[in-house]
């Protein structure tokens with residue numbers, strides 16, 4: 039076997055091969071890609087079959103045509119939602135990984151990120167700089183700013199509200215996280231309403247470019263289908279992927295990443311290795327908070343109107359995504375987010391189309407998506423990528 | 432001078448008084464064994480030394496310095512390593528990553544690190560063959576090797592071994608004890624906790640017998656092995 043001689047030759051594998059490195063960084067992304075393609079194919083097939091079956095019930099429109107025409111857009115929408123949930127879900131799952139409790143204040147950490155970009159845009163605007171600000175630079179600065187603010191906030195919350203309770207029953211901690219969630223909501227509300235931002239804050243951005251046409255698909259039955267992605271969605275997806283690569287590098291390749299994984303698997307033994315467990319836990323909150331904050335910034339840029347309560351629902355859904363993927367499992371959180379995003383986007387778009395508007399899809403997306411989730415979890419309670427819980431140390 | 436010293440140590444788990452005034456001395460270069468039946472407090476003693484538990488009373492001294500108020504991650508930097516009870520391998524990390532974590536406090540690019548890794552792989556060739564395998568998928572014996580190897584990677588002056596022979600087949604037990612002796616011969620002081628008193632007394636220089644949180648006997652390993660009570664209670668002779 040090649041590996042044996044190799045093991046001796048490279049001083050027993052002290053030097054990692056480039057191949058191993060690439061695997062560690064891009065392996066999880068490849069897994070996401072499988073789930074993206076899988077979800078798109080499965081859900082796409084389902085809607086096309088449904089459209090075909092329901093074709094006869096409708097005389098007003100050509101259902102099959104309509105289904106095909108919006109399909110590319112629905113997939114783009116799925117991706118945006120999916121990456122949104124994935125990025126937030128990482129914060130839940132990382133904290134659960136090291137401390138085994140659900141940090142319900144994480145949705146608010148996300149919301150703070152959205153307010154950071156709103157504040158940043160407002161400040162640039164009142165300085166008269168916004169209009170001519172380069173779009174890409176705006177996004178990069180805002181993401182870094184939001185990540186920093188949310189990351190530091192998450193670390194502070196842990197220090198103040200969770201660490202003193204670390205040896206208390208989990209229920210007490212849970213209550214503390216819910217309390218922090220409310221505190222953060224109201225703090226942001228007070229700040230927002232007493233500044234020009236306002237309760238309903240608008241996220242002002244420079245021109246971020248116009249929609250990009252990715253492809254034109256020939257459509258024998260009617261007009262061609264343009265696969266268009268608007269700039270804000272594009273930014274969302276690209277930025278998410280960049281951050282997920284960074285996260286995989288941090289967790290799987292670096293020394294602190296190894297320490298994070300060790301702390302997640304066995305805290306006392308990690309401390310016997312010379313790892314300062316408190317620092318690693320703080321770092322976990324920093325990274326999870328930063329990802330949440332960055333997601334908040336991207337969310338704010340995309341939806342352009344926010345309020346102090348925008349963290350609640352995405353937070354709850356991202357938590358579900360983390361559970362769906364297998365709580366505590368980082369790749370699982372990403373995958374869970376993607377799957378949830380696809381479920382939601384498809385239900386939201388096609389339910390009203392198929393029922394002739396009797397059910398406004400958007401209103402039922404949550405119910406439908408969550409029902410499917412519950413079904414998945416009944417049959418696979420450890421989540422899509424979760425290990426059987428006994429294996430968790 | 433003694434390398435490691437426990438003076439009248441009392442350790443509690445909540446209200447449970449697990450160590451009731453334990454005093455132990457380990458000199459540089461020795462193998463000292465701590466024997467005793469289940470629940471006597473052997474693991475508690477090791478956890479108190481490595482900082483996982485804090486004694487409520489008494490002192491732990493390493494090279495004359497008090498360490499009983501230090502956190503475990505600082506104690507390991509002084510040169511005290513523990514291979515804990517039940518091995519406690521990181522199951523979802525590879526063999527190599529487990530060893531790298533042992534060397535967490537050292538520079539992973541240094542020649543010393545590479546030398547340490549070579550040494551561990553020479554002691555346990557099985558680990559070299561399996562360095563990319565996940566810790567959780569190793570056999571019990573291999574996990575024990577990894578636990579000892581990982582502790583050695585911290586470059587300790589003294590290594591605390593908690594029942595390294597637990598659950599191993601007789602051949603493997605012999606092998607592990609040989610390796611403990613070798614580690615000691617290479618210059619590492621050993622504090623060995625064992626149920627297998629027979630083997631432990633055969634390789635140790637001195638021995639302590641712990642009974643419900645108290646040291647009831649201390650002497651050279653030879654003398655302890657000859658002690659009648661010990662023979663009855665721990666060596667299965669009568």
Ligand SMILES: Nc1ncnc2c1ncn2[C@@H]1O[C@H](COP(=O)(O)OP(=O)(O)OP(=O)(O)O)[C@@H](O)[C@H]1O
Nearest residue numbers: 444447449467468469470471472473474475476626
């Ligand atoms: N985490 C804990 N909480 C409460 N009591 C504990 C805890 N760990 C150990 N004890 C108690 O402390 C006493 C000493 O336990 P310890 O684990 O040190 O025994 P031991 O000598 O290592 O036994 P064994 O040979 O079975 O490993 C026992 O009575 C045990 O029940």
Ligand SMILES: [Mg+2]
Nearest residue numbers: 473474475516
């Ligand atoms: Mg024990």
